[in-house]
Amino acid sequence: MNLAALTDCLTSASCLVTQTTSGLIIGMLLFLVAAGLTLIFGVLKVVNFTHGSFYMLGAYLALTVNGLTGSYFLAVLAAAAGVAAFAFVFERFFMSKVYGSNVLMQLLVCYAFILILDDAVKIIWGPEFKSMGMASAFQQPPIFIAGGIIPVFYLFLIIVTLIISVALWLIITRTRFGTVVRAAAVNPSMVSALGINTGLVYSGVFVLGGMLAGLAGGLAAPVRSLTAGMGFSILIESFIVTVIGGMGSIAGALLGSVLIGLVRSFGSIGFPLFVEGLMFLLMAVILILKPSGLLGKEG
Amino acid sequence: MTRNRADLDRRTVLKGAAAGAAATIFAPNIVAAQSKVVRIGMPTILSGRVAQLGTSSRNAIQMEVEKINAAGGLAGRQIEMVIRDSKGQPQEAARVARELVNSDGCEILLDAEASSGSFAVQEVAKDLGVLVMHTNSETSSLTADPKIRIPLAFRSCRQGIHDAVVSGAYAAEIAKAKKINRWGTCSPDYAYGRDNTQLFVEYLKHFYPQAEVTTEAWPKLFQPDYTEVITRVLQSKPQALYSALWGGDLTSWVDQANIYALFSQMEVFAINMADYTVLTAVKNLPKGIHSATRYIKTYPNTKANAAWGDEYRARFKEYPTNWSWENWVGIHFIAEGAKKANSADGKKIAEAMRGLKIDCPFGADGTVTMRAEDQTVINYAIGWGATISGEPYVPEVTGANWDTILQLEAEWKKRNNYT
Numbered sequence: 001m002n003l004a005a006l007t008d009c010l011t012s013a014s015c016l017v018t019q020t021t022s023g024l025i026i027g028m029l030l031f032l033v034a035a036g037l038t039l040i041f042g043v044l045k046v047v048n049f050t051h052g053s054f055y056m057l058g059a060y061l062a063l064t065v066n067g068l069t070g071s072y073f074l075a076v077l078a079a080a081a082g083v084a085a086f087a088f089v090f091e092r093f094f095m096s097k098v099y100g101s102n103v104l105m106q107l108l109v110c111y112a113f114i115l116i117l118d119d120a121v122k123i124i125w126g127p128e129f130k131s132m133g134m135a136s137a138f139q140q141p142p143i144f145i146a147g148g149i150i151p152v153f154y155l156f157l158i159i160v161t162l163i164i165s166v167a168l169w170l171i172i173t174r175t176r177f178g179t180v181v182r183a184a185a186v187n188p189s190m191v192s193a194l195g196i197n198t199g200l201v202y203s204g205v206f207v208l209g210g211m212l213a214g215l216a217g218g219l220a221a222p223v224r225s226l227t228a229g230m231g232f233s234i235l236i237e238s239f240i241v242t243v244i245g246g247m248g249s250i251a252g253a254l255l256g257s258v259l260i261g262l263v264r265s266f267g268s269i270g271f272p273l274f275v276e277g278l279m280f281l282l283m284a285v286i287l288i289l290k291p292s293g294l295l296g297k298e299g
Numbered sequence: 300m301t302r303n304r305a306d307l308d309r310r311t312v313l314k315g316a317a318a319g320a321a322a323t324i325f326a327p328n329i330v331a332a333q334s335k336v337v338r339i340g341m342p343t344i345l346s347g348r349v350a351q352l353g354t355s356s357r358n359a360i361q362m363e364v365e366k367i368n369a370a371g372g373l374a375g376r377q378i379e380m381v382i383r384d385s386k387g388q389p390q391e392a393a394r395v396a397r398e399l400v401n402s403d404g405c406e407i408l409l410d411a412e413a414s415s416g417s418f419a420v421q422e423v424a425k426d427l428g429v430l431v432m433h434t435n436s437e438t439s440s441l442t443a444d445p446k447i448r449i450p451l452a453f454r455s456c457r458q459g460i461h462d463a464v465v466s467g468a469y470a471a472e473i474a475k476a477k478k479i480n481r482w483g484t485c486s487p488d489y490a491y492g493r494d495n496t497q498l499f500v501e502y503l504k505h506f507y508p509q510a511e512v513t514t515e516a517w518p519k520l521f522q523p524d525y526t527e528v529i530t531r532v533l534q535s536k537p538q539a540l541y542s543a544l545w546g547g548d549l550t551s552w553v554d555q556a557n558i559y560a561l562f563s564q565m566e567v568f569a570i571n572m573a574d575y576t577v578l579t580a581v582k583n584l585p586k587g588i589h590s591a592t593r594y595i596k597t598y599p600n601t602k603a604n605a606a607w608g609d610e611y612r613a614r615f616k617e618y619p620t621n622w623s624w625e626n627w628v629g630i631h632f633i634a635e636g637a638k639k640a641n642s643a644d645g646k647k648i649a650e651a652m653r654g655l656k657i658d659c660p661f662g663a664d665g666t667v668t669m670r671a672e673d674q675t676v677i678n679y680a681i682g683w684g685a686t687i688s689g690e691p692y693v694p695e696v697t698g699a700n701w702d703t704i705l706q707l708e709a710e711w712k713k714r715n716n717y718t
Contacts, residue, residue, distance in 0.1 A: 005535075009534065014534075015534050018530045018533065018534065019527075019530055019534070022526045022527055022529075022530040023527075025526055026524055026526050026527065029524070122346075122350075127346070127350040127351060127354070128350070128351035128576065128580075129351075129546060129547030129550065129580060130580065131550045131551075131554060131580045131581055131582055132582065133554075133581075133582025133583055134554065134557070134558065134582070134583055138558070139583065141560055142558065142559055142560050149530070149533060149559055149560070151558035151559055152558070153558050154526075154558065222554065223551070223554045223555045223558065224523055224524075224551055224554075225523075225546075225547035225548065225550045225551035225554075225580070226547075227547050229347075230523065233521065233522070233523050234523060264526075264527045265526070265527045265530065267527070268516070268527035268528060268530075268531045269531055269534065272515065272516060272517070272531065273517060275527065276519060
């Protein structure tokens with residue numbers, strides 16, 4: 001524990017700028033994965049354990065497309081589209097068969113696909129880790145604001161993720177699809193009775209969630225080492241985020257992600273040996289004070 | 300009730316079948332024992348996050364066993380390698396090692412495991428009384444600690460204490476020249492990362508007492524995002540940073556530190572950087588990262604080393620790793636030991652290997668020696684240098700002084716009651 005360092009940091013503009021932006025970037029990428037996870041849970045009431053693998057698949061697809069085209073932009077698009085397509089097939093042919101089943105059966109299907117996707121990655125891309133490299137547009141010195149350091153690439157990621165968050169909010173709150181999704185989350189039988197194909201709604205939600213995870217994988221690929229199984233650690237953190245924010249709440253996922261990012265960022269200054277512990281401590285405190293999560297609905 | 304002929308016939312048939320089955324089951328071991336083949340069992344990591352290390356060990360062994368067999372094998376007996384995946388799990392390594400001896404008829408074990416697995420394999424070798432060559436475990440206590448050491452266990456790879464002395468000496472020279480007193484560390488939070496870093500700091504201070512560690516960062520193993528670790532290091536503004544990160548974690552960290560321009564703000568010493576696995580994976584390799592030589596074909600700068608690196612690359616379409624050369628040393632010590640003993644018997648080979656010196660492309664002077672007192676290899680080529688972004692990656696290497704290593708190692712052993 002180094003409270004003096006934390007106090008120094010909180011009173012220093014440069015440290016505040018650096019640590020706040022680093023907290024935001026940790027949180028923003030987490031949000032993209034957690035948003036999909038919480039969206040799927042909110043509507044389908046299914047905990048999609050393969051979500052981390054979607055993130056991994058997105059990163060590898062981006063690696064391949066980036067290698068073929070040299071374009072990071074196309075790579076990210078391909079990651080989102082490719083994983084969305086995979087999520088559609090996965091949902092239609094596998095997950096939809098176990099919607100009514102008990103959690104154990106759903107877990108089994110998801111776990112099987114985690115193993116299958118990990119092995120598929122090893123077969124297609126090889127067992128050794130890969131690095132995509134930074135797009136030349138972002139290979140430039142970081143920006144210094146009030147003495148704090150902000151990498152250009154991270155600034156780009158924060159802006160892109162914020163745009164996606166707003167777009168997601170608009171889709172859910174201001175479109176017919178969003179209205180149907182929210183209705184299906186509350187009362188799927190009524191939605192079905194009104195003549196809406198709920199299967200299609202479920203599929204759409206699953207694809208949207210998968211697309212977000214693929215997008216996160218593609219966006220993060222230049223600064224991540226790509227290996228089979230890389231989705232596991234992000235899945236754990238995404239679960240923490242969804243629990244903190246409230247299962248099923250997208251706004252909660254955003255709040256939870258930013259909180260986790262800031263806790264990690266400032267925690268590493270004040271409690272360098274207890275950063276992981278801080279995350280779980282935060283989750284435990286929130287669960288005790290508000291078991292449904294910060295923005296989750298009671299009951 | 301009398302037995303009819305049909306019953307008798309069936310019993311006879313059943314007895315015959317049982318005898319046949321027994322013969323089939325036990326035949327391989329009997330045949331193996333009597334044949335000219337000597338089986339060497341090799342547990343290694345062929346799946347999981349560090350599978351490439353195991354694969355590169357297997358590749359090197361296959362390449363060298365072909366040569367040894369062409370030259371007559373072990374005292375006239377051809378080597379047959381039996382290679383099994385331990386998945387990097389110690390309990391699996393122990394199970395596989397036991398099975399290799401008991402079921403597959405292996406007479407020698409070539410343990411190409413990481414340290415955690417090697418200690419488990421050592422226990423199996425002790426229990427079964429077979430010769431074991433540890434080819435990749437860098438944990439010094441495996442052979443240094445008399446409570447762990449066994450007469451039939453040898454080590455053919457680099458080890459932590461040697462690396463620490465060389466690293467400390469090299470870093471201290473640069474610290475003296477550039478007046479670098481404030482140091483930071485950033486290493487993975489598990490046994491290897493902690494031990495390696497603690498020993499580095501110990502020897503850095505030994506050679507340059509003014510050095511002071513002002514920041515320590517311990518990211519967890521396989522952590523995907525190092526942002527908070529990087530910004531924390533930047534905030535504390537050390538003049539130099541030491542890291543024992545390795546493999547995919549190191550490439551992630553370099554990629555992420557790069558966009559914070561960390562490498563232009565301090566001297567960075569990353570002991571595991573100069574291995575082709577990492578060097579070729581990092582797309583925007585910064586210039587001037589100091590690293591120990593893990594395996595590069597230009598150090599030692601000899602024809603033999605370059606030729607071996609090229610031969611491996613031509614065959615497997617990638618460069619060897621640190622584990623590859625260590626396995627070369629392991630299998631060639633066994634072969635030379637067998638030649639000296641004129642026997643493929645494990646105990647006789649062990650006796651012959653104690654104190655044996657062999658020609659080696661990876662030796663500091665073209666040879667390596669299996670030190671008799673603790674049955675571990677010494678005099679291998681080890682050095683430090685700064686990276687450039689392309690081949691040869693580390694153009695100038697400062698080689699180690701083995702007299703200094705051995706002197707400080709002896710003092711370290713004394714301090715730890717290993718003598």
